[in-house]
Amino acid sequence: MNDFWSWEHTVAVLPGLLDGLRITILATVVGMVIASTLGLIVAIVRRSRLRLVTFPVGFLVEFIRSTPLLVQLVFANLLFTQFPSLAIGCVVLGIHYATYMSEVYRAGIDAVPRGQWEAAIALDLPKGRTWRAVVLPQAIRNTLPGLGNYAISMFKETPFLAFIYVVEMYAAAQAYGGSNFRYMEAITMVGLLFLLVSYPTSLLVRRLENRLA
């Protein structure tokens, strides 16, 4: 039984993991801020009537969406060696999820009834005001659950940062496992910590979804 699970190692690995968890959460928050702003910009730009604008943006979004985050991270890290890899990780994570978020925003904007647009024209509101005061407040309400779900899935994709040498939770566990030859506790604890953070958050998002629906 002692061979199976050692509480000593479990306790010893925890401080490193909690440090890693801080980086993990930091990356998620920064990535989410980038993703939600950039996603909104992309969604609005893609509604433009100019094919010269929408076509390249559309292709880029499709391209980023359908290629692996892992490969993008390693690529960016090799390309921009002058920046710290944590910064690169956050930005790539943010851009990758911005392409998902733009679809959520698009759906949210499409769900705003036509009458609202027509009313804004009837009231002679300028374009900027129509977006800011009429359309977006209603659209963003629709997108909140989607935003929450993507925040959770981004949180679970942060271990990819380990491959560009950011010491987040998973890399901390690997390091511990490597130097003590005890992978069992280290990697299992990472999984449990992920579950511990993401499950309550997902329950929260589900409640939000029910309240808004």
Next chain:
Amino acid sequence: MLDNLQTFAGLLPQFGEGILVTLALTFGGGLLALFVAFVLGLGSRARTRWTRVPSRVVVEFFRGTSLVVQIFWLFYVLPLPPFYVELDPMACGIIALGLNYGAYASEVVRGSINSVPKGQWEAATALDLGPVRRMRRVILPQAWPLMIPMFTNLLIQLVKGSALAAYITLHDLNFMIVELRRGTTETVFSYTVGLLIYFAIAYVLTLLMNALEARAKNKVGQGPSLREILRVAPVQTKADVGASTPKPMVTSQLPPTTTDGA
């Protein structure tokens, strides 16, 4: 540039093998995920607590922990005491991808089945269909077209997740990108080539899934059939004719003689 292309041409056979490994992971993982999705999805809407609770626990466990952690847990922890289970790296990848995305897909299965209108369930009961036949002939044919678009998204996610396999010693497409970079010492060239190949794989899979969706929709009387879509000359499709008077779904699903082969 010419040098790069030459190096790439030299590596082409290995690249082909790398793509095959990625595709094997995708199809293996995808099939396992589909199986897991139906087992857990149907399990979590069972009436008895003995199947419902375990299904929910398994789903939340695999959705809640990260794919990276799962794949490395299988690869590094499972061969250690007390398990002593040494899996082939390919099996590791397929199992991790299948369980992780299967858990996500089970929510799709559950949601789609729940969104089949209540009248359909009642009609099936009124026709005295047993629970198995009701599910197989009435509910699933209608839930299936709803599931496919979301399955498409998950399949693309799975392709992207398969890039992890390079780190459990598999020589997949991601590994070949690194090899190409070593050969050419050109980061931008090799990664652009690699990402374009991933993009092409994802694009072809999306097209195939869209075809599957059109077929599934046509079978429940919505939209034109695949043959009608692919035909070059414009013809009046069944959908145009049927559009004004939608057929009731239950009867169209239970014809006296099946027309599946047509």
